[in-house]
Amino acid sequence: MPVGLxxxxxxxxxxxxxxxxxxxxxxxxxxxxxxxxNDPLTALILTYALIPIGFISKPIGAYFFxxxxxxxxxxxxxxxxxxxxxxxxxxxxCLPTYDHVGAWxxxxxxxxxxxxxxxxxxxxxxxSLLLIESTALKKRSLMSSLYDASSIMGILVASLSIxxxxxxxxxEQGWRYLYLFGFLSAVLGVVIRxxxxxxxxxxxxxxxxxxxxxxxxxxxxxIVFATGFTYLTYSIPLTLMNGFLPLISSVTREExxxxxxxxxxVDLCLLPLFGxxxxxxxxxxxxxxxxxxxxxxxxxxxxxxxxxxxxxxxxFRTVIVTLGALFAAPFHYWSQDGLNVKERYTVIAMxxxxxxxxxxxxxxxxxxxxYQKTGWAYTPALFLxxxxxxxxxxxxxRNQLLxxxxxxxx
Numbered sequence: 001m002p003v004g005l006x007x008x009x010x011x012x013x014x015x016x017x018x019x020x021x022x023x024x025x026x027x028x029x030x031x032x033x034x035x036x037x038n039d040p041l042t043a044l045i046l047t048y049a050l051i052p053i054g055f056i057s058k059p060i061g062a063y064f065f066x067x068x069x070x071x072x073x074x075x076x077x078x079x080x081x082x083x084x085x086x087x088x089x090x091x092x093x094c095l096p097t098y099d100h101v102g103a104w105x106x107x108x109x110x111x112x113x114x115x116x117x118x119x120x121x122x123x124x125x126x127x128s129l130l131l132i133e134s135t136a137l138k139k140r141s142l143m144s145s146l147y148d149a150s151s152i153m154g155i156l157v158a159s160l161s162i163x164x165x166x167x168x169x170x171x172e173q174g175w176r177y178l179y180l181f182g183f184l185s186a187v188l189g190v191v192i193r194x195x196x197x198x199x200x201x202x203x204x205x206x207x208x209x210x211x212x213x214x215x216x217x218x219x220x221x222x223i224v225f226a227t228g229f230t231y232l233t234y235s236i237p238l239t240l241m242n243g244f245l246p247l248i249s250s251v252t253r254e255e256x257x258x259x260x261x262x263x264x265x266v267d268l269c270l271l272p273l274f275g276x277x278x279x280x281x282x283x284x285x286x287x288x289x290x291x292x293x294x295x296x297x298x299x300x301x302x303x304x305x306x307x308x309x310x311x312x313x314x315x316f317r318t319v320i321v322t323l324g325a326l327f328a329a330p331f332h333y334w335s336q337d338g339l340n341v342k343e344r345y346t347v348i349a350m351x352x353x354x355x356x357x358x359x360x361x362x363x364x365x366x367x368x369x370x371y372q373k374t375g376w377a378y379t380p381a382l383f384l385x386x387x388x389x390x391x392x393x394x395x396x397x398r399n400q401l402l403x404x405x406x407x408x409x410x
Contacts, residue, residue: 005131008193013150022182053114062354085120088112131147142275163254219339219401229327236364243256249306267325271329274326275329284334287334291389291391302380
């Protein structure tokens with residue numbers, strides 16, 4: 001694989017995830033700036049509700065960039081997504097707050113998130129395809145994990161930056177500098193990608209087949225549920241808990257975000273290790289084991305957090321992050337199984353966008369809303385159990401589907 005292609009995919013993914021992670025991580029700090037209210041919890045719920053607000057724009061972006069990437073190549077689609085993400089992120093750093101423009105402030109923030117989701121829908125899938133399609137088959141699980149590790153790297157850099165600004169008391173204005181940094185780094189991503197070639201598989205591929213046949217719909221549904229579980233193992237321990245832990249335990253906001261940074265570092269180290277394991281153990285077995293383990297452990301571990309201190313919080317988040325990394329490590333490679341090269345971009349991008357928007361991203365806002373209305377703190381654990389079972393089921397079902405399709409060809 002050309003070194004330039006590797007870094008084009010990795011660096012672009014780091015920058016995309018840095019940009020996307022900012023809103024979820026800074027939500028506890030900027031909520032009062034865009035949603036002034038006498039109830040801080042309501043402001044936090046409204047800010048978290050912006051994270052999945054691209055419910056329409058992300059599937060549209062997935063289809064648009066999927067078809068662009070399947071017809072004109074992964075590189076062409078990624079050049080457009082890089083430019084779009086960079087410009088949108090830069091503009092979000094210049095947004096006026098409620099004190100300046102009143103109710104227009106949250107509207108502008110929501111519009112920025114909609115545009116981010118539109119461009120992000122094509123970025124993640126295109127980068128993974130560009131990388132994995134240029135890798136030898138026996139190393140694709142490892143390369144999948146490295147690509148996912150680059151996602152965590154982007155979130156880690158964002159979390160570390162926010163941790164430093166938070167402890168220095170600089171978040172009131174510092175959050176703007178983070179968005180502007182995202183814009184400047186996106187310029188670097190565009191320059192790097194301009195000089196790379198197309199993926200090997202795409203250049204050798206034949207013409208596409210008709211879209212949305214019953215066969216592709218079955219693959220799409222499996223990717224939706226697996227994606228939902230993958231995103232939830234991130235959004236619950238690494239997004240929701242930053243604002244939720246101070247409500248149900250003695251952990252402060254600053255301590256919660258510091259824990260977040262540590263766990264992202266752990267996740268970053270675990271992903272390549274699990275990718276290497278997936279080269280020697282069937283990736284589907286690892287994914288099913290991880291999902292079923294989450295379903296079994298989520299409620300008992302969650303129960304220890306309520307009213308507890310920093311150690312129960314650390315144990316819960318570490319276990320969920322570790323099992324989530326085991327499931328996610330071969331995910332990008334797994335999602336390509338059985339799909340025609342020139343349909344992969346569209347099917348995978350749409351599956352990821354739908355799964356993240358209807359399952360993964362809405363979880364923080366829903367959990368906080370249920371807690372506000374009922375005082376019941378177990379919604380996050382219930383989310384994890386249900387989605388873990390769906391994730392395991394989708395992997396098992398798709399494995400059988402691929403087996404039957406191979407048998408029919410014979």
